[in-house]
Amino acid sequence: MQVKHLKKFKLPDKSGVYFFKKGNNILYIGKATSLRDRTKSYFSKDLIATRGPMILDMVVQADKIDYQETDSVLEALILEAELIKKHQPKYNVKEKDDRSWNYVCITDEEIPKVIIKRGKELQEAKQNSLSCALPGVPGGTLGRNNFALPLSACFGPYTNGLQLREAMKIIRRIFPYIDGESIKKNNKEFYKQLGLTPEGLKEYRENIKNLKLFFQGKKKKIIQNFKKEMFLCAKKKEFEKAGEIKKRIFALEHINDIALIKEEASLINVFARSSTQRPRPSQKHLSALFRIEAYDVAHLSGKNMVGVMTVVENGEIAKGEYKKFIIKTQAGANDTGALEEILSRRFRHLEWGLPNLVVVDGNIAQINVANRVLKKYQFKIPVVGVVKDDKHKAKAIQGNEIIIKKYKKEILLANSEAHRFAIKFYRAKSRKNMLK
Secondary structure, eight states, rough: GGGGGGGOOOSSSSSSEEEEEEEEEEEEEEEEEEEHHHGGGGGOOOOHHHHOOHHHHHHOOOOEEEEEEOOSHHEEEHHHHHHHHHHOOOOHHHHSSSGGSEEEEEESSSSSEEEEHHHHHHHHHHHTTTTTTOOTTEEEEEEEEEEEEEEEEEEOOOEEEEHHHHHHHHHHHHHEEEEEEEETOOOHHHHTTTTTTTTGGGHHHHHHHHHHHHHHHHHHOOOOOHHHHHHHHHTTOOOOHHHHHHHHHHHHHTOOHHHHHHHHHHHHHHHTSSSSSOOOGGGGGGGOEEEEEEEEEETTTTTOOOOOOOEEEETOOGGGGGGEEOOOOOOOSSSHHHHHHHHHTTTGGGGGGGOOOOEEEHHHHHHHHHHHHHTTTTTTEEHHHHHHEETTEEEEEEHHHHHHHHHHHHHHHHHHHHHHHHHHEEEEEHHHHTTT
16 A cells, blocks of 8 residues: 555544554554544655564555544544454554553452553463453453452553553543552552442442443443433432532543643654644643653673663653663674664664653763664654763763753653663673573
């Protein structure tokens, strides 16, 4: 398929899910803030560099694009997961090992909990439990620290962990639930806010039922249920409760998914650089998280060379986003060469999301390497370098002075984490190699 063929499909400037097809066979499923802009991005001149030869092959094979509109990006994300699970498109499965995809699981307990697990964990739990059924089937179990949690439902796969976390923040405001962190903290105040008293358990379980319906894409049914409940409350003169239900209906009908729009818009800008795009009005008011990625290299005279990426989001460490890299292209102690390999590999993984700022450990040489890689992939992301003294303590930060002044604390935190994480990874690799 060529870009000139796009016009005949009449793709709208609305959120939804798109299908690349060959005849009636679905090759690939994706989600979009703008179906028109996102599909157009697959015809950029450097698609092979940004998405790899496999996706390029998919575009060449395809002869048709279908779509399904949604009311919000959040609903597009959920619908995409359901359709990928249903159709198992060839190029979705090939693009990423489904063992590393994310799934939203709901436990089958007196007080249901909502937890996020990777496909790998679900597979291991299935193998370790003789009674375990497939994820999503009542009676299945999820192994967790030598005991099992029964599952009543499991939704996914979700290909982008960053977007899923943002989505769950939005969903939780509409359907409050207990998650794994709440379990660890034993947050009694949070339980109280959810109404988890003996008389409030029934209401909480109803809330979980509606949450399941939402993940099944049945928003209209939820709204119908809420309206019936609201009218019953009004009839009983329970006006305060009716007012709360009305707010939830409004929240469902006007889902505020600005963070997801920003994430999706950044990908559109990456993939559609060759075309002139008009700015989307909603982007003026975006206020999503500020993501800083820091990189460092560790080795001893070039041996056991490794690299890492650490992440700080809105001033807080995001350990779940950390990445490790075993250096493959450098034979000697070449820190800048290793950094170039790390960044080149990292920016081929757009499913990780994009940073607002890149932090490197070093001076102008490391900054130049980072800028060269970013230019290669045509990303406009600022870079700063943390310069160290003889004791490896930060003595200066080089780069944009306005950015440094505003984010100095976060830059140093990210850099410090990168150094710590790199040393830890290097030592682990060295010990492993000694035992061989």
